[in-house]
Amino acid sequence: MDNVVFQTQLHNGVLNTHNTCNSSEIKRRQPPSLRIRALDAAQPFDYETRLSEQFEQSTKLKIAIIGFGNFGQFLAKAFVRQGHTVLATSRQNYSSTAESLGVSFYSDPHDLCEQHPDIILISTAILSFEKVLKSLPIQRLRRNTLFIDVLSVKEFPKKVFLETLPNHFDILCTHPMFGPESGKHSWKDLPFVYDKVRIGSEESRQIRVEKFLNIFKKEGCRMEEMSCADHDMDAAGSQFMTHTVGRVLEKMHLATTPINTKGYETLLNLVENTSSDSFDLYYGLFMYNKNALEQLERLDLAFQSLKMELFGHLHKKLRKQMFGDEGEEVRRPVLLQLPRNGAALPAPSSDIGETSTN
Amino acid sequence: MDNVVFQTQLHNGVLNTHNTCNSSEIKRRQPPSLRIRALDAAQPFDYETRLSEQFEQSTKLKIAIIGFGNFGQFLAKAFVRQGHTVLATSRQNYSSTAESLGVSFYSDPHDLCEQHPDIILISTAILSFEKVLKSLPIQRLRRNTLFIDVLSVKEFPKKVFLETLPNHFDILCTHPMFGPESGKHSWKDLPFVYDKVRIGSEESRQIRVEKFLNIFKKEGCRMEEMSCADHDMDAAGSQFMTHTVGRVLEKMHLATTPINTKGYETLLNLVENTSSDSFDLYYGLFMYNKNALEQLERLDLAFQSLKMELFGHLHKKLRKQMFGDEGEEVRRPVLLQLPRNGAALPAPSSDIGETSTN
Numbered sequence: 001m002d003n004v005v006f007q008t009q010l011h012n013g014v015l016n017t018h019n020t021c022n023s024s025e026i027k028r029r030q031p032p033s034l035r036i037r038a039l040d041a042a043q044p045f046d047y048e049t050r051l052s053e054q055f056e057q058s059t060k061l062k063i064a065i066i067g068f069g070n071f072g073q074f075l076a077k078a079f080v081r082q083g084h085t086v087l088a089t090s091r092q093n094y095s096s097t098a099e100s101l102g103v104s105f106y107s108d109p110h111d112l113c114e115q116h117p118d119i120i121l122i123s124t125a126i127l128s129f130e131k132v133l134k135s136l137p138i139q140r141l142r143r144n145t146l147f148i149d150v151l152s153v154k155e156f157p158k159k160v161f162l163e164t165l166p167n168h169f170d171i172l173c174t175h176p177m178f179g180p181e182s183g184k185h186s187w188k189d190l191p192f193v194y195d196k197v198r199i200g201s202e203e204s205r206q207i208r209v210e211k212f213l214n215i216f217k218k219e220g221c222r223m224e225e226m227s228c229a230d231h232d233m234d235a236a237g238s239q240f241m242t243h244t245v246g247r248v249l250e251k252m253h254l255a256t257t258p259i260n261t262k263g264y265e266t267l268l269n270l271v272e273n274t275s276s277d278s279f280d281l282y283y284g285l286f287m288y289n290k291n292a293l294e295q296l297e298r299l300d301l302a303f304q305s306l307k308m309e310l311f312g313h314l315h316k317k318l319r320k321q322m323f324g325d326e327g328e329e330v331r332r333p334v335l336l337q338l339p340r341n342g343a344a345l346p347a348p349s350s351d352i353g354e355t356s357t358n
Numbered sequence: 359m360d361n362v363v364f365q366t367q368l369h370n371g372v373l374n375t376h377n378t379c380n381s382s383e384i385k386r387r388q389p390p391s392l393r394i395r396a397l398d399a400a401q402p403f404d405y406e407t408r409l410s411e412q413f414e415q416s417t418k419l420k421i422a423i424i425g426f427g428n429f430g431q432f433l434a435k436a437f438v439r440q441g442h443t444v445l446a447t448s449r450q451n452y453s454s455t456a457e458s459l460g461v462s463f464y465s466d467p468h469d470l471c472e473q474h475p476d477i478i479l480i481s482t483a484i485l486s487f488e489k490v491l492k493s494l495p496i497q498r499l500r501r502n503t504l505f506i507d508v509l510s511v512k513e514f515p516k517k518v519f520l521e522t523l524p525n526h527f528d529i530l531c532t533h534p535m536f537g538p539e540s541g542k543h544s545w546k547d548l549p550f551v552y553d554k555v556r557i558g559s560e561e562s563r564q565i566r567v568e569k570f571l572n573i574f575k576k577e578g579c580r581m582e583e584m585s586c587a588d589h590d591m592d593a594a595g596s597q598f599m600t601h602t603v604g605r606v607l608e609k610m611h612l613a614t615t616p617i618n619t620k621g622y623e624t625l626l627n628l629v630e631n632t633s634s635d636s637f638d639l640y641y642g643l644f645m646y647n648k649n650a651l652e653q654l655e656r657l658d659l660a661f662q663s664l665k666m667e668l669f670g671h672l673h674k675k676l677r678k679q680m681f682g683d684e685g686e687e688v689r690r691p692v693l694l695q696l697p698r699n700g701a702a703l704p705a706p707s708s709d710i711g712e713t714s715t716n
Binding site: 177237239241242244274309 | 535549551582584589597599605606612613616617619622624625627628631644645654657658660665668
């Protein structure tokens with residue numbers, strides 16, 4: 001059975017004649033004023049051209065993007081630029097956007113699946129992921145299709161993929177840690193996290209996943225292979241925390257002043273960068289990463305602890321004024337440790353009982 | 359009376375023979391192995407050299423720095439580099455550091471004041487400012503001395519200066535918004551805030567304050583003249599807030615991860631930059647700026663509001679599961695306004711009742 005799949009994969013170049021159809025369709029839609037300018041252009045009937053085309057096709061992927069919003073389009077551009085065939089479907093009708101990007105848009109996911117893409121890349125919001133996956137007519141796909149997600153949380157899609165997809169499908173969980181804003185000019189050195197959750201042992205399947213990863217390698221991404229669990233642990237402490245601080249500060253309506261320090265300007269930039277993301281993304285980072293709640297609690301405790309340092313200082317000063325040295329408090333350690341997390345909060349950076357008064 | 363002061367000021371070049379004494383003293387302390395290498399160097403007896411020296415002196419200031427810690431030394435370097443005569447005193451004995459910087463150190467403030475500096479620049483911690491100022495033997499100074507502070511809060515030193523100093527002293531309150539870290543390589547475009555709190559109308563006094571400000575202009579600072587009250591209002595929202603966020607995050611012991619986003623790296627930098635400052639400075643920003651408490655409260659409220667958005671979202675989802683659509687909450691505006699401040703907190707960025715579930 002698997003052998004048959006393998007054979008099919010090998011003949012990928014030939015099977016991909018769908019694309020030729022699509023591109024000639026696109027050509028037919030072009031304005032009639034287009035004239036042939038190069039009479040000696042290689043003809044598709046040439047034997048040589050045919051061969052090089054087949055070779056090219058064998059290194060190229062047919063990638064179907066499910067969910068063609070901002071992020072899906074952003075990825076599609078790079079895929080097309082690198083010569084891959086890109087298909088897309090979405091709840092909304094993005095056919096004209098797709099056409100302008102060189103992507104074939106299908107309003108009906110059944111039609112898309114019948115095109116037998118090598119890869120189904122799901123690029124929806126975290127909150128829609130499960131529903132979208134479960135609504136796909138996966139019975140129309142070839143059994144060796146590779147499923148990929150690009151969500152900002154990783155344990156959740158891994159679990160849903162494993163629960164939903166029959167064993168014959170491959171699974172790659174990824175998190176390109178950048179977007180249309182931060183990756184506008186280049187993807188150089190931006191982190192691309194991935195976990196090969198389930199990749200069949202056949203060579204064709206192994207090669208296919210490498211071809212996909214190569215797209216990001218070629219763009220200069222910093223490739224980070226790590227487990228979904230490790231990703232979620234690190235991301236809660238870093239990405240979720242960054243969004244949280246950005247959103248708290250956004251609520252404060254920080255204004256630019258004539259006397260901005262460099263530190264303050266980094267805060268203003270942070271607000272600008274995080275406020276462009278949706279609340280749904282933020283809620284997704286919180287709700288679909290089991291480590292996020294604990295990080296939120298740690299932030300809360302750290303803030304309480306800082307306030308206690310400040311107010312404890314005041315309290316002590318005033319008691320000293322009222323009662324002299326006898327009014328001095330017993331030194332009280334301020335929140336040395338967090339209840340559930342192994343990592344301790346540090347002791348307050350200044351000794352509450354010792355700051356000199358001169 | 360004032361006329362006499364003016365005359366004295368005009369003869370500054372001649373009166374400043376103290377400096378010549380000091381520099382010859384320093385020369386005497388140099389190792390005996392020093393040899394004269396340029397026989398044709400201009401001699402101090404030359405008439406021409408004498409003249410140009412007098413001219414030079416008339417544009418140079420004699421600046422006494424009270425409190426010769428990190429920040430005082432940092433400023434002294436620039437003053438010396440620009441050719442001014444710098445004196446210093448401090449609780450600690452910094453005489454060897456001073457010598458290496460070309461600064462004359464006086465352990466006894468009486469001796470320093472008897473040198474009749476043009477400027478007394480107080481560079482202590484906020485918490486020590488009042489005590490240090492009140493301990494200075496100001497009766498030994500010329501009556502037209504200019505007092506300058508460089509604290510990170512401004513209404514407080516202004517008030518103490520006005521309460522403590524007789525009318526014949528000039529007062530300039532300044533805040534160089536950078537330090538040995540951020541101004542290590544250059545002061546270009548870094549903000550220098552000042553308020554001419556009390557400058558006598560005589561030309562010599564007017565010229566002197568401009569000469570001092572020129573030091574920072576020459577280094578490329580962004581000169582911002584603003585009232586002490588305006589400074590404290592802006593600084594509480596920007597500088598104090600930056601320090602607070604940096605200190606809260608420092609308590610969380612943020613770790614670098616293989617998947618740092620750019621935003622997260624700005625947070626890590628912020629922690630690094632603010633943690634090098636003392637708790638005393640932070641406490642000073644809090645205690646000696648009347649606007650700081652309100653900003654702390656705003657931060658607290660903004661954080662509470664964000665948590666309510668997150669948890670409110672959960673609450674609604676669960677009620678919907680439990681009671682169907684009838685369980686839907688009345689939409690509750692989350693903390694639209696702060697109690698005391700004119701500026702409103704923004705409404706939550708997402709409508710709590712509306713996020714789609716697909």
